[in-house]
Amino acid sequence: MEEILLDIHLAEAYSTMVPKDSTVRITDKNLDSLAVFYKKVFDNHQITQQQFLSSMKWYKEHPVELDSIYTRMIPRISEIEGKY
Numbered sequence: 001m002e003e004i005l006l007d008i009h010l011a012e013a014y015s016t017m018v019p020k021d022s023t024v025r026i027t028d029k030n031l032d033s034l035a036v037f038y039k040k041v042f043d044n045h046q047i048t049q050q051q052f053l054s055s056m057k058w059y060k061e062h063p064v065e066l067d068s069i070y071t072r073m074i075p076r077i078s079e080i081e082g083k084y
Helices: 002-015 031-044 049-061 063-083
Strands: none
Touching: 002 031, 002 063, 031 049, 049 063
16 A cells, blocks of 8 residues: 555646646646546556545544554655655
């Protein structure tokens, strides 16, 4: 789940870098691109959107486990940010 969430967060960040048109603020998500990114994440990890949502529901009911994932992810995200 950690790898999936990392890719999801990267997809969310990338979607703000793809302007839809000149009237959209750069910090707005390009929802069309985000949908494509999500599909690629799910395909890459060989899961469906429903499986992801079901897992997230479980993690929301078990916040300690979700917190431990994010505790491990934060240094990785910081490392990725540092590269770019």
